[in-house]
Each structure stands twice: as C-alpha cells, then as structure tokens.
Amino acid sequence: MAVHHPSGRHPAAAHTGKALAGSGRSGAHPDDIETFLVEFDPLEQRRQIREGMEAAIIERVAKDLLHVPVQTLLANLNLPSSTILRKMAREERLSPAESDRVARVLYVRQLAVEVFEDPALATEWMQRSNAELGGLSPLEVLDSQPGYDRVREILLRVIHGVSA
Numbered sequence: 001m002a003v004h005h006p007s008g009r010h011p012a013a014a015h016t017g018k019a020l021a022g023s024g025r026s027g028a029h030p031d032d033i034e035t036f037l038v039e040f041d042p043l044e045q046r047r048q049i050r051e052g053m054e055a056a057i058i059e060r061v062a063k064d065l066l067h068v069p070v071q072t073l074l075a076n077l078n079l080p081s082s083t084i085l086r087k088m089a090r091e092e093r094l095s096p097a098e099s100d101r102v103a104r105v106l107y108v109r110q111l112a113v114e115v116f117e118d119p120a121l122a123t124e125w126m127q128r129s130n131a132e133l134g135g136l137s138p139l140e141v142l143d144s145q146p147g148y149d150r151v152r153e154i155l156l157r158v159i160h161g162v163s164a
Contacts, residue, residue: 052093078143
C-alpha cells in the first residue's frame with residue numbers, strides 16, 4: 001500500500017489532538033480532513049489509516065470536499081454501501097483498506113488543488129471524464145492503487161509541464 005503524500009511535504013508538526021482514527025489519545029474525534037493532510041507526517045497518516053479513520057470522514061469528504069452524495073463516493077471507491085452506512089450510524093471506524101481508499105481521495109484532491117490553484121476546479125477535474133483514464137473520471141479509478149498511481153502521475157506531469 002504505497003500511498004504518497006501529494007506535495008512531498010513532511011510537516012514537523014505531529015498533531016493537535018484531532019484525530020481521524022480513535023487513537024486512544026485525548027481529543028480524538030472524527031473530523032479534520034485538513035489535519036490529516038497538513039499536520040500529520042506520512043508515518044502518522046499511515047498509523048491513522050492502519051487504525052481506521054472514523055466512518056464519519058466519508059460524509060465530510062463526499063459533501064464538504066467533493067459535493068457529491070455519500071452513495072456516489074461509496075460507489076466510486078467500490079465500498080459496500082450498507083456496511084459503511086452502518087459504521088457511520090454506529091460511529092465506528094473504517095477498516096484499514098476502507099481508510100486507505102478515503103486517503104487516496106484526500107491526497108489526489110490536495111494535489112489537484114495545488115495543480116489548479118482552486119478547490120472548485122480541483123473538485124470538478126476529479127469528477128470529469130479523462131481520456132488518459134479510458135474515459136473514467138479520476139474519482140472513479142481511486143478504488144485501486146494502480147488507479148491512484150495513474151491519477152497522481154497525470155497531475156505530476158501537469159506540475160512539471162510534461163505533455164500527454
């Protein structure tokens with residue numbers, strides 16, 4: 001599972017008490033997407049994924065970041081709807097595999113924001129059909145590591161000015 005931090009930054013800050021996974025640390029609760037991306041270094045991100053993010057992150061990513069229904073996000077990530085909705089209702093954590101798929105969305109969106117310099121454009125790009133992805137949208141291929149790798153490669157080529 002080789003998910004990479006989108007910008008290559010490795011912030012020195014550990015975390016501020018907010019957590020996406022129940023870590024046993026005080027103040028752990030399901031929220032801050034930005035904390036995961038900005039304040040956690042890659043090893044802390046790995047720990048959060050392995051322990052399982054709180055299922056509530058699904059709704060935050062779907063509604064707040066991507067502006068899509070939860071069901072759309074679940075379908076695109078090939079996550080079982082009934083299982084995830086049950087975990088959300090019971091305030092449970094996602095499995096490491098489920099958390100990894102959510103993390104891929106967070107990483108790609110952050111990288112897309114860096115590329116397009118606009119969160120709305122980044123979100124739109126993630127949902128738009130892409131010829132380099134066989135007509136699928138970037139969001140549709142994030143259910144697997146090879147799909148994530150391909151989307152990341154496309155964005156990195158844009159950053160480095162390499163044409164298709």
